[in-house]
Amino acid sequence: MHDDARFDTRAIHAGQEFDPTTGAVIPPVYLTSTYVQDGIGGLRGGYEYSRGGNPTRTALETQLAALEGGIRGLSFASGLAAEDALLRTALRPGDHVVIGNDVYGGTHRLIRRIFGDWGVTHSTVDTSDLDAVRGAVELGTTKVLWVETPSNPLMKISDVAALAELGQEAGLLTVVDNTFASPALQQPISLGADVVVHSTTKYLGGHSDLIGGALVFAAGQEELAEQVGFTQFAAGAVSSPFDAFLTSRAIKTLSVRMQRHSENALAIAERLAAHPGVARVFYPGLASHPGHELAARQMSGFGGMLSIELAGGGEAAHRFAESTELFQLAESLGGVESLVNHPWSMTHASVRGTDAEVPESIVRLSVGIEDVDDLLADIDAALARL
Numbered sequence: 001m002h003d004d005a006r007f008d009t010r011a012i013h014a015g016q017e018f019d020p021t022t023g024a025v026i027p028p029v030y031l032t033s034t035y036v037q038d039g040i041g042g043l044r045g046g047y048e049y050s051r052g053g054n055p056t057r058t059a060l061e062t063q064l065a066a067l068e069g070g071i072r073g074l075s076f077a078s079g080l081a082a083e084d085a086l087l088r089t090a091l092r093p094g095d096h097v098v099i100g101n102d103v104y105g106g107t108h109r110l111i112r113r114i115f116g117d118w119g120v121t122h123s124t125v126d127t128s129d130l131d132a133v134r135g136a137v138e139l140g141t142t143k144v145l146w147v148e149t150p151s152n153p154l155m156k157i158s159d160v161a162a163l164a165e166l167g168q169e170a171g172l173l174t175v176v177d178n179t180f181a182s183p184a185l186q187q188p189i190s191l192g193a194d195v196v197v198h199s200t201t202k203y204l205g206g207h208s209d210l211i212g213g214a215l216v217f218a219a220g221q222e223e224l225a226e227q228v229g230f231t232q233f234a235a236g237a238v239s240s241p242f243d244a245f246l247t248s249r250a251i252k253t254l255s256v257r258m259q260r261h262s263e264n265a266l267a268i269a270e271r272l273a274a275h276p277g278v279a280r281v282f283y284p285g286l287a288s289h290p291g292h293e294l295a296a297r298q299m300s301g302f303g304g305m306l307s308i309e310l311a312g313g314g315e316a317a318h319r320f321a322e323s324t325e326l327f328q329l330a331e332s333l334g335g336v337e338s339l340v341n342h343p344w345s346m347t348h349a350s351v352r353g354t355d356a357e358v359p360e361s362i363v364r365l366s367v368g369i370e371d372v373d374d375l376l377a378d379i380d381a382a383l384a385r386l
């Protein structure tokens with residue numbers, strides 16, 4: 001692969017060289033915990049024990065770094081394990097984090113409850129409001145600005161370039177959770193972010209058959225990458241070789257999946273927006289979305305996630321979420337199959353009663369890549385039951 005290979009070529013070839021022994025086009029899955037040494041310390045390729053390194057994980061980490069335009073990728077057992085390793089390495093008691101007010105509930109819970117107990121404080125703000133972020137930063141104490149864009153579940157769009165500039169001026173680390181967009185649609189490092197986080201469980205894994213997470217570091221963050229690499233090794237939340245293989249395999253079709261997710265989601269968003277039972281549709285692909293122009297600038301597609309606010313409130317939201325058939329009621333997102341979720345009672349139950357609470361009237365849809373007419377028929381049937 002040439003150094004200047006484009007995204008779709010990198011997705012298929014980065015880290016995925018054929019096996020030199022047999023010529024197998026797909027590199028083998030190294031289901032091994034340990035490696036024979038040629039005399040004490042005589043390692044072949046640097047591999048000693050699979051918590052420290054495994055060729056299948058290395059292949060995925062190379063692929064992830066190539067997709068996000070970073071200098072190093074690290075693959076973890078889950079998205080939260082990746083977040084934990086990063087924060088544990090970057091923060092010390094007394095430090096402060098500024099975090100979006102519409103992020104994945106588990107991220108907020110991690111910072112509030114786990115890091116809170118270790119003396120790390122946080123402020124929850126709307127990261128799509130630059131002045132609010134500026135006002136929340138405590139110079140010298142704020143060490144991390146945590147941005148999720150599009151956000152979960154209200155699909156707020158935050159200006160990554162402006163936030164990264166603000167972060168640089170304040171001497172803090174700007175971290176972008178790129179799970180919703182995936183690198184096929186948005187590359188935060190090219191906009192100035194220092195670290196990109198993924199729940200690879202979602203679009204990168206793409207088939208709802210694994211749990212995984214990743215970090216990718218921007219140029220200039222070599223030292224931090226090294227330190228987090230040590231945390232990964234020493235604390236041990238690595239991805240298994242088989243999960244790493246499944247993720248690498250899925251990444252090869254990421255672009256085509258994201259294109260279809262985006263097309264289907266736009267059609268569903270438009271249908272929902274036309275129904276009187278739906279008070280609001282949160283989808284950045286709609287011209288009515290407050291972040292539409294910014295999203296069109298910093299993303300190359302609007303993705304497969306959208307949320308709606310039901311005019312009938314919480315009761316209608318419960319009914320809608322339990323009425324669809326093709327859209328299966330389940331947590332998670334980003335798979336080829338469509339899912340429906342009631343954040344207030346499911347994915348975001350842990351932030352109820354906090355400043356990141358999601359209204360009960362919201363329903364979130366992860367629009368899959370099934371035939372769009374079948375998806376629309378399912379939505380129509382659920383709307384008819386409102």
Ligand code: PLP
Pocket residue numbers: 078079080081104106107148152177179180198199200201211212213332
């Ligand atoms: N970030 C986002 C945006 C998510 O939606 C999730 C999970 O839903 C996570 C992080 C956490 O990832 P995981 O569930 O793989 O630990």
